Amino acid sequence: MAVLRMRDALREALREEMRRNPKIFLMGEDIGKYGGSYAVTAGLLEEFGEERVRDTPIAESVIVGAGIGAAMAGYHPMVELMTINFSFLALDQIVNNAAKLLYMSNGQINVPLVIRMASGGGSQLGATHSHSLEGLYAHFPGLKVVCPAFPADAKGLLKRAFRDQNTVIFIEHTANYGLRGEVPDDPDFLIEFGQANIVREGRDVTIVGYSGSVHQALRAAEILAEQEEVEAEVIDLRTLRPLDIATVVESVKKTNRCVVVEDDWKFGGFAGEIAALVMEHAFDWLDAPVARVCSKDVPMPYNRTLEYAALPSEEDVVDAVLAMF
Amino acid sequence: MAYEVTMPQMGADMTEGTLVRWLKKVGDRVEKGEVIAEIETDKANVELEAFHSGTVLALIAEEGQVVPVGEVIAYLGEPGEEVPTGKAPSVAAAPSRRRAPSTDGGAAPAAGAPAAEAAAPSAPAAGAMEAPSAAGERLRVSPVARRLAEEAGIDLSTLRGTGPGGRIVRRDVEEAIRARQAAPPPTAPAPTPAAAGAPPTATPAAEAVPTPAGARTEPLTRIRQAIARRMTQSKREQPHYYLTLDIDMTEALAFREALNATVPQDQRVTINDLIVKACAIALQRHPKFTASYSEEGLRYPSQINIDLGIALEEGLIAASLLDVGNKTLGRIAAESKALIERARGGRLRAEEYGSGCFTVTNLGAYGVETLIGIINPPQAAILGVGSVMPKPVVRDGQVVVRQIMKVALSADHRVTDGAEGARFLKEIQSLLENPASLAL
Numbered sequence: 086m087a088v089l090r091m092r093d094a095l096r097e098a099l100r101e102e103m104r105r106n107p108k109i110f111l112m113g114e115d116i117g118k119y120g121g122s123y124a125v126t127a128g129l130l131e132e133f134g135e136e137r138v139r140d141t142p143i144a145e146s147v148i149v150g151a152g153i154g155a156a157m158a159g160y161h162p163m164v165e166l167m168t169i170n171f172s173f174l175a176l177d178q179i180v181n182n183a184a185k186l187l188y189m190s191n192g193q194i195n196v197p198l199v200i201r202m203a204s205g206g207g208s209q210l211g212a213t214h215s216h217s218l219e220g221l222y223a224h225f226p227g228l229k230v231v232c233p234a235f236p237a238d239a240k241g242l243l244k245r246a247f248r249d250q251n252t253v254i255f256i257e258h259t260a261n262y263g264l265r266g267e268v269p270d271d272p273d274f275l276i277e278f279g280q281a282n283i284v285r286e287g288r289d290v291t292i293v294g295y296s297g298s299v300h301q302a303l304r305a306a307e308i309l310a311e312q313e314e315v316e317a318e319v320i321d322l323r324t325l326r327p328l329d330i331a332t333v334v335e336s337v338k339k340t341n342r343c344v345v346v347e348d349d350w351k352f353g354g355f356a357g358e359i360a361a362l363v364m365e366h367a368f369d370w371l372d373a374p375v376a377r378v379c380s381k382d383v384p385m386p387y388n389r390t391l392e393y394a395a396l397p398s399e400e401d402v403v404d405a406v407l408a409m410f
Numbered sequence: 411m412a413y414e415v416t417m418p419q420m421g422a423d424m425t426e427g428t429l430v431r432w433l434k435k436v437g438d439r440v441e442k443g444e445v446i447a448e449i450e451t452d453k454a455n456v457e458l459e460a461f462h463s464g465t466v467l468a469l470i471a472e473e474g475q476v477v478p479v480g481e482v483i484a485y486l487g488e489p490g491e492e493v494p495t496g497k498a499p500s501v502a503a504a505p506s507r508r509r510a511p512s513t514d515g516g517a518a519p520a521a522g523a524p525a526a527e528a529a530a531p532s533a534p535a536a537g538a539m540e541a542p543s544a545a546g547e548r549l550r551v552s553p554v555a556r557r558l559a560e561e562a563g564i565d566l567s568t569l570r571g572t573g574p575g576g577r578i579v580r581r582d583v584e585e586a587i588r589a590r591q592a593a594p595p596p597t598a599p600a601p602t603p604a605a606a607g608a609p610p611t612a613t614p615a616a617e618a619v620p621t622p623a624g625a626r627t628e629p630l631t632r633i634r635q636a637i638a639r640r641m642t643q644s645k646r647e648q649p650h651y652y653l654t655l656d657i658d659m660t661e662a663l664a665f666r667e668a669l670n671a672t673v674p675q676d677q678r679v680t681i682n683d684l685i686v687k688a689c690a691i692a693l694q695r696h697p698k699f700t701a702s703y704s705e706e707g708l709r710y711p712s713q714i715n716i717d718l719g720i721a722l723e724e725g726l727i728a729a730s731l732l733d734v735g736n737k738t739l740g741r742i743a744a745e746s747k748a749l750i751e752r753a754r755g756g757r758l759r760a761e762e763y764g765s766g767c768f769t770v771t772n773l774g775a776y777g778v779e780t781l782i783g784i785i786n787p788p789q790a791a792i793l794g795v796g797s798v799m800p801k802p803v804v805r806d807g808q809v810v811v812r813q814i815m816k817v818a819l820s821a822d823h824r825v826t827d828g829a830e831g832a833r834f835l836k837e838i839q840s841l842l843e844n845p846a847s848l849a850l
Contacts, residue, residue: 370553372573373574
């Protein structure tokens with residue numbers, strides 16, 4: 086067990102999997118010589134060479150399309166899209182090819198592809214570079230969507246992604262890359278998809294988050310415990326597809342209250358999906374309507390003060406919880 | 411200073427009332443005691459009297475609006491005086507950080523113009539969902555509270571919600587369950603002497619059982635719901651004992667005839683007036699029958715009000731004759747007549763609405779021989795009165811025909827015992843059989 090930053094944990098996963106499986110190779114913008122925009126792939130070019138760590142032109146549709154083709158041909162590629170914002174350019178490849186080939190070929194062709202991308206606002210990157218699209222990808226059947234909040238989960242889930250025979254959208258929050266945490270060294274350390282994690286136990290309210298929002302939820306839980314005598318249970322979903330709603334429902338049956346936190350917009354977002362599922366599965370256990378704490382309904386402002394105001398804060402979570410009592 | 415006029419609570423189980431009609435308009439001068447509005451409750455229309463003199467500054471509630479008990483419906487004061495604007499605040503600003511849930515994102519941004527919305531914090535939708543039960547809303551209950559109450563057999567309408575917007579939440583039901591467990595048998599909530607009452611003569615409401623052909627379910631009227639609730643509460647919580655007795659009314663009828671010969675038609679005394687007067691005297695001599703049971707002890711009222719069960723087309727109501735202990739037979743007769751008229755016209759005053767400590771229910775006019783009533787909670791007893799009928803009885807060794815009336819006392823065994831009930835009933839009998847004592 087070593088204490089690693091999130092980016093180191095991700096690199097460990099890539100290194101271990103590439104050593105294990107020669108069919109794995111990496112493609113992306115600036116992932117080789119430069120080591121990746123968030124330094125996740127730093128040093129891998131030196132170890133694995135240009136054949137397996139390939140810098141690409143700035144053409145996201147081509148990067149993903151080439152990855153899909155290689156996967157169809159028997160490789161297990163990982164493509165890195167510098168940020169999730171650029172994945173819009175590759176949306177047709179992702180949604181119409183990666184997600185549907187298995188179905189449209191009547192099960193003959195699967196697409197074992199890992200698509201990594203950085204997500205989230207809060208870094209003053211402006212309205213076009215601050216998206217949180219985990220919920221968007223979770224919308225499409227045929228894709229798996231993974232969004233870790235901690236270094237150990239990042240490693241275990243990324244390694245697990247390379248054992249999957251389907252396309253995995255692997256989304257990392259930009260604010261989490263420097264986050265430190267204990268990470269197992271075991272080369273067989275895997276975290277199964279579809280297993281939410283109760284990262285804090287509590288009896289009064291269930292706060293559900295994923296990726297960056299788990300940390301807002303945890304800070305809110307601390308405030309609630311210290312100042313309001315409210316013990317919040319915090320659940321990290323870890324994967325949105327497959328989704329472990331059972332853990333959430335079990336928790337809500339205990340606490341009778343549920344708040345969902347996410348960086349994405351509220352309207353039509355994934356928090357609404359969680360709220361609906363909780364309503365469907367735990368209606369008779371609810372003591373208050375499920376609350377959603379999300380980004381304000383505006384394009385992300387560049388101005389730092391406005392950006393913070395637009396993003397969900399731990400105070401917003403605290404307020405949403407207290408409004409239920 | 412402007413005075414608030416609020417929706418009065420007429421009866422312990424009243425949570426809201428409908429403002430039927432304003433009898434005053436803004437700018438009108440109102441004297442204390444003057445009727446300013448008509449209010450409809452679960453069971454009757456009542457007249458709302460002003461508690462202060464002044465000028466009507468504002469009418470907050472609109473005609474037809476359902477208003478929770480205690481909410482401001484109007485302001486009285488000096489002409490030109492300022493009144494708080496807007497609707498009455500239903501919940502005080504919370505001292506903690508609790509706030510109304512935000513509703514941002516509920517409205518889709520107009521295509522192409524999200525930036526404009528960003529500039530203006532959108533507030534209009536807020537509040538709409540948090541405004542506490544303003545107008546005729548159904549009871550607000552969280553799903554888990556509803557389920558727990560159902561499992562525990564707790565009547566949600568008896569609970570007060572402490573959740574956001576007055577919602578009944580889990581802790582409210584759990585509190586009620588704890589209270590019930592702590593105190594078997596459960597007591598009727600009796601915070602004030604005023605207890606709303608459907609009179610207890612009602613037979614249990616028949617449930618509509620669905621059957622294949624021609625069957626139907628008729629929704630319960632509010633009065634039917636109230637009767638069902640209170641009668642069930644009585645039978646569930648108040649252990650009844652019953653005593654019946656024959657009263658020889660021959661003397662009383664003669665006494666009444668003599669009295670009525672001397673007074674005009676509209677001041678005539680009825681048999682029921684004699685019974686009420688007899689009960690009033692008997693209650694003064696046996697005050698335990700005016701008391702109501704509570705955990706803390708027996709609660710005695712400050713004056714003796716007797717409820718009369720009055721059959722209306724919509725259902726039975728209990729209307730109160732006030733302070734009968736201090737009133738003469740003639741006064742009781744006159745007030746009783748007026749009370750029944752007001753009840754039939756749906757114009758009972760607030761204080762006449764189930765404020766009694768004892769009930770007389772009389773089906774004599776229907777030829778019923780014996781009526782065994784259900785106690786009108788939280789009262790301790792009810793007297794059921796049957797018809798006066800000529801019957802052969804033995805007097806001085808001779809079979810003679812006398813005018814016999816059967817009465818039945820139903821009493822709460824938590825408050826009194828059978829022997830006390832017997833003495834109380836004998837007192838009523840003795841008073842009616844020696845009616846001169848009623849003349850005072």
